[in-house]
Amino acid sequence: MSRGLVTPLQTGPLELLLAPLYWFLQLWSGFVYWIGQMTGFELLQYGFMHRAILVGLCIGVMAPLIGTFLVHRQLALIGDALAHTGFAGVAVGLFLNAVLDLGVSPYLTAVVVAMIAALFIELISEATDAYNDVSMAIVLSTGFALGTTLISINAGGLAVGVNQFLFGNLATVSQDSAAILLALFVIVIGVVGLTRNQLLYVTFDETAAAVSGISVSWYNRIMVMLTAMVVVGAMQIMGVILVAAMLVVPVAGASQVSRSFNESLLVSVVLAELAVILGIAVSYYAEATAGGVIVLIAVTVYSLAVVVGKLQSRLVADSNPEMGSIEAGEID
Template identity: 75%
Template sequence: MTAAASATAPPGQVAGTGWLLDRWSDLLALLGDALGIGMLEYSFMHRALLVGILIGVMAPLIGTFLVHRQLALIGDALAHTAFAGVAVGLFVNAVFDVGVSPYVSAVVVAMLAALCIELISEVTDAYNDVSMAIVLSTGFALGAVLISLNAGGLAVGVNQYLFGNLSTVSRENATILLVLFAVIVGVVAVTYKQLLYVTFDETAARVAGINVPWYNRVMAMLTAMVVVGAMQIMGVILVAAMLVVPVAGAAQLARGFKGALLASVVLAELAVLVGITLSYQYETTAGGTIVLVAVGIYIVAVLAGKVRTRRERPAAGERPD
C-alpha cells in the first residue's frame, strides 16, 4: 500500500490486509515456480487474480438475489453511476491536487445512487426500471460533463475504469476490495433469511413484520459495492454481466436457491480464472475476455440443461406395464 494510504487508513486494517496480500503473493509465487506458470511471477497478476476470485464470489452472491427479484439491470444502472463517481474522484484530484482514490469516490456515489433508486420507487410509486433509467442517465451524464470540463487529463485516465485493466490493480485497490468483500459477505450472512423472504414474497414479508424497504435498500447498497469492486478488472461497461450471466447459467443446472447460488459461484470463478489467463496470454481486455468466457459457459450450461431435461422426460412419462 502507498505511504499516503497507510497514513490515512486505520493501522489494524492496513496491517491485516497487507499481511494477507503478502501471504497471497508468496503462495502464488511458490505455485508459479513449482508449476512453471509464467504469469504468476508478477505481483500485479497476484493482485488481479485475488480481485478476480473475490469478484467470483461477490457478484453471483448478490446477483442471485437480483435475478430472482427481476432486478438484473440494476447492476448496469449502478455501474454508470460508479463511472460518475470515478469522474468525481479524478476531477477533484486534477483540480484541487488531492489524493482521493477514484474507487473510494465511486463507492460513495454508487451507494448514494442505490439509495436514490429505492427512494424514487417508494416516493413516486414508479416501477424499478423507471427509477433505474433515471439514475443511470443522470450518473452517466454527470460523468461525461466532469470529463469534458478537464478533457486533457481525465479522458486518458478514465479508460482503465471503462474497460478494466489487469495491470492497474494496485495494493490500495486490492485492499479496498478486501474490505468490500468482508462487508458484503458479512451482511448477507447476517441478513440471509430476511433477504430471501423479501426476494420471494414481499407481501408475506411485510405481514411477518420484516421492514421490506430497509432490506431493499440494503440489497441495493450491496449491489453498488459489488459493482465498484468488480469495476477494477471488468470495467464500467461490462461489470453488470458478472451479476447476471453466471446466475443465468447456474439456473440451467441447479435446483433450489442455495444450489443455484453455489453453482453460480463455481461458474463465475471458472469464467474469471480462464478469462484472466486468456487476457494475460493474448493481451486482450480483461473485462471483455471474462464476459465472453462467461457467455460461453452459459451456452454450455443451457445445452447441458436441455440434455438433462430430455433424459428426464421419458422417465417421468413412462407408464407401468
C-alpha cells in the first residue's frame, strides 16, 4: 500500500525535510506500476519492488562513481571497513529504538556512524603515520565488535531481523529507507560534480596536488565520507557482507576494456546497472538473496570484460605489427 503525501500533522522534522523525496517515490511507483501493466511483468506489480529497483538503480550509479576513485587510490577494501561500521550504526539505531523508543530509522544512524568511522580512518592514518589498511582494519574490527555487542544484549528483541542487514532483503526496502537513499544519492552526485577535478588531482598525484595548494587531507576526508554514504545506501539490498563488491567489481571490469578515466567511469556504471537489474529480477523469480545474485552476476560480467579486454589487446597488436629487424646485408 502506497504512502500518502507527507504533511506536518503526520510526521516529524526529518520526514518534512524528505517530503519531496516521498513525493518522487510515489511518482516513480506509479510509473513502474504502469510499465508492469503494459509489459505483464509480475515483479513490477508490487510497491516494495518499485522501491528496490529505484534503490538498485541509484546504487548502480553511486557505487562505481566512488569506486573508480577508490580503486585508483588502492583503497578497494575501505568498503568492507565502512560496511561493518554501518552494521554497528544499524545496531545503535535498533538499540536506541528498543531502549528509548526514539523511532529513528536504523539506516539514518548507520549513515552517521559510518561517516564518523570514515573520518576516524583518515585521522588514525594521519595521527599515527600508519598505512591505510591498518586504520581500516582497526575501524572494521571496532565497528563489528560494537554491532555484535549491542545485538547480543538483545534489548527488546534487538536480534530480530538482523539477517536483513547482513545479507540484504528486497522486501524490507521501506519508504523511509528509500527516501534516505535518494537523499544520499543527491549528495554524492552533487559533491562529486563540484569537486571532481580536485578529487582527480589528489587521486593520481597527491604530492603535486599539495604543492598546487589543494588540501589533500580535506579531499581525502570528503572521499571517505562519500564512500560511507554509498556503503550504507547499498547495504539495503546488498547487505553488510557483500556491499563492498559493488564498489570494486564493476570498476575492475571497466578497467579491462576502457582507455581513459572517464570511459572507465561510464563503463563501470553500465556494468553495475546491468548487474543490479538482472540480479534483482533473477533473485525475485528464483526466491534467492538479492545481494548474492547481484554480486555473482557482477563477477560474471567482470569475467566477460576480461575476455573482451584480452581480445581487444590482441586485435590492436595484430593491427600494429612490430617492424621486423633489418638485416645488415639488405643495406647497400
